[in-house]
């Protein structure tokens with residue numbers, strides 16, 4: 403049976419060139435970088451190269467900070483809790499403006515901060531599934547707002563948010579801006595200084611780097627306190643012995659991902675659109691978001707009358723890995739929150755399936771997926787208790 407991996411928004415294969423670059427830091431150059439002896443100091447040049455790649459890869463200025471974390475979840479926690487300690491707990495600016503479709507590593511932190519005195523406002527999305535500038539202007543009170551936190555691209559739909567104009571407005575009002583760029587980096591151009599954000603989170607395993615390593619961009623002068631204290635690593639901004647192999651891998655993966663942006667925008671998009679067109683040719687289907695307003699690799703599709711979980715298990719049995727947009731909750735599936743937030747009817751929101759490609763996806767894999775998908779949907783609808791051909 404052919405195996406086809408179409409869940410790249412969950413995690414990606416490590417680029418073989420990245421794996422090769424990481425290998426020597428396990429059994430040859432394994433010293434602690436903070437050690438003064440040669441086993442420690444010999445890894446410093448590679449760390450410098452990695453940091454240079456990270457700065458260049460996300461468009462950070464020399465005076466800014468880029469810290470290496472364990473993952474984007476840590477990066478998001480770090481930003482939100484730093485703003486809480488440095489602004490919300492010390493001033494009358496108690497508000498965080500965010501969206502209803504953020505990743506839980508933003509939304510759940512906001513819920514925790516709300517239990518500790520923060521005021522969280524979720525900005526309503528427009529019919530395209532994004533926050534538009536007029537909405538931000540309507541809700542942003544600079545006297546009361548500590549931070550705006552809006553993701554660059556949504557992990558389930560791939561819908562891209564207008565970060566440049568939103569961040570510019572927040573800055574004009576003297577309000578800090580954070581973007582979770584996890585699903586944008588490696589898919590579309592990301593430049594922190596160009597868009598003017600104060601904080602930007604990312605994660606290596608989303609762009610063919612290793613799992614367990616992420617990063618956080620901090621604009622010069624942006625308020626900050628560490629999430630992790632206990633040592634002078636990362637200039638005191640993130641304590642803990644540095645994951646040298648992961649840092650080297652993430653730096654190279656980011657450089658390779660940016661080299662491949664043209665390929666993402668053309669070939670990956672072409673294969674995504676080929677699959678999307680085949681999905682839309684199946685009766686009673688829906689794809690969320692206008693494709694030109696999405697990152698090039700993602701499809702969130704609904705197949706009326708077919709539970710999302712049932713379809714991904716059927717595909718899985720035939721070697722195809724996809725995921726549901728919807729979060730499962732015990733035996734009763736929750737409707738996909740993103741689809742609910744952008745107004746898709748709740749019945750359809752139970753039928754969401756996400757397909758996310760990468761630069762390693764082949765045309766043969768897409769052709770196989772189309773063939774299997776057509777048959778799976780047909781078969782599942784024949785036994786569906788809710789599907790009535792419209």
Ligand SMILES: Cc1ncc(COP(=O)(O)O)c(CNc2co[nH]c2=O)c1O
Nearest residue numbers: 411412473474475505557582584585605
């Ligand atoms: C937008 C976004 N932010 C943060 C994270 C967390 O990153 P990590 O801590 O480095 O893993 C994810 C992971 N998103 C997904 C993980 O599995 N399916 C997903 O869509 C994400 O999509």
